Amino acid sequence: MSAVFGNLARPPEPRIKLKAETSLPLPDTSLMMRCSACLHKDTCFPCGIAVNDARQLDAFRFGQRKVKTGQTLYHEGDYFQFLYMVRSGTFKSRLLLADGREQVNGFCMAGDILGLDGVAYGTHASSAIALEDAEVCVISYSHLTELAAGNAGLLQVLARMMSREILREHRLITLLGSMNAEERLTAFLLNLSHRLKTRGYSAVEFHLRMSRAEIGSYLGMTLETVSRTFSAFQQLHLLEVDKRHIRLLDIDGLKRALKTSLH
Amino acid sequence: MSAVFGNLARPPEPRIKLKAETSLPLPDTSLMMRCSACLHKDTCFPCGIAVNDARQLDAFRFGQRKVKTGQTLYHEGDYFQFLYMVRSGTFKSRLLLADGREQVNGFCMAGDILGLDGVAYGTHASSAIALEDAEVCVISYSHLTELAAGNAGLLQVLARMMSREILREHRLITLLGSMNAEERLTAFLLNLSHRLKTRGYSAVEFHLRMSRAEIGSYLGMTLETVSRTFSAFQQLHLLEVDKRHIRLLDIDGLKRALKTSLH
């Protein structure tokens, strides 16, 4: 297979810019985050760089941005310039339809990357809206690709992130294409529970950051059906629900109810 | 009917001269494709490389593979090693559910890239099955990233391809999450028409390569509803349908029917 490409001389690798400040649009270094101290350095872009390469690690110094509840990080149609890594808080990603309705296509929490759909055409294809006060790292895409063009590890990380985004959407398509209301809500809750667990929160008791309408949009059903399905689950003693407070009582029961697996 | 559908003009298939070059140590060059002569070089990976850089262009010499109707290019769970560029024919991409059902999540035709969902975890997350005899270019992912690590243009092309895949799935999610059966089939037909047109085929008259069941799986509805909706459209004089032969009579009418835009 390597013979396909033969032993062709590779072009000289461009020297990596170590002074990140020159490429970043935010010159105020006091607002910059040093990645080596970041909680998410093992999943965010720095993980594409050899850990012992301190100088390279320091090249990753991102600007930060605080977003308050209800504010948008970016809008559909906005010029694409940055990726965002969620440091804290929760976002919804949504697409606007011609008739004004919205289609929620994802909920992002700490460690997740936002904005990858803007790469294709240089324009954001969705909006990202904070569901609670949040903080993000602002990652210059041009700077990132500049670094990745000289760093195979970083390139891999970027590619894998995009591919994971594709897989996430695969699962949502499967859910929307072949599950009924109960299965959809079950899949949603189990997924949320899992993600909270990996972030150090309780897997069985949590607070929903999104409204019934947003859950409904995400799961392709009405807010009334979401509410009714919650009530039905409560009557089956699968969970306790009080507005946005959720306590899962029977995770195994929920998993059994989820006949159609999402893997 | 044969008069109606008989003269489907296929675009001329350029015969590629497969001249074995002795200067490069490539094995079995008869099976290799030289990208500089390829119909798809402006959309496939070579477009990431400066057109005047002949040596780099020649680095793109991919193996080819023929796939017969019904055969799989790769299976869910297969070790991920290659991307595939469809040279001719049509594929469906599908995800298998735990209970044996399948969820079709895409139809790929000439120029499309297959396999990007394998990047994330090194394992194919879907299967690709030929709906008609097909030919693909086999692209070693490890060599691609090797080249991309030294070539910013190629890196951009790879990133944009993955992002476009994300956008494709966005549109499908929107369709599944907020459209009724008529809108879904309309969106499907208009999208197919558009893609055929950009490939040089008729935008109004074509042959479906997929069954009603496959369309239904893709659109999140049953094969019976697909069939019924086709019949309803015919009664409204929006199109003519005879099994898999389709003639769109009123594209504007279809577009009006598609109240919920997919952009």
Added chain:
DNA sequence: CGAATTGTTGATTCCCCTCAAACTGGGTGG
């Protein structure tokens, strides 16, 4: 406090699924 937002629950409607039967065209083998 009144207004607005969010969530719950009920009654009714309807879109689409399910089940079933019939038809078509293509392939096969006696």
Added chain:
DNA sequence: CCACCCAGTTTGAGGGGAATCAACAATTCG
């Protein structure tokens, strides 16, 4: 050649799950 089968498609009848419409409670907020 014809009978047969089979996969794919069409069409019908009926039922069910979720949408729609509506009323009301609980919170939040100006």
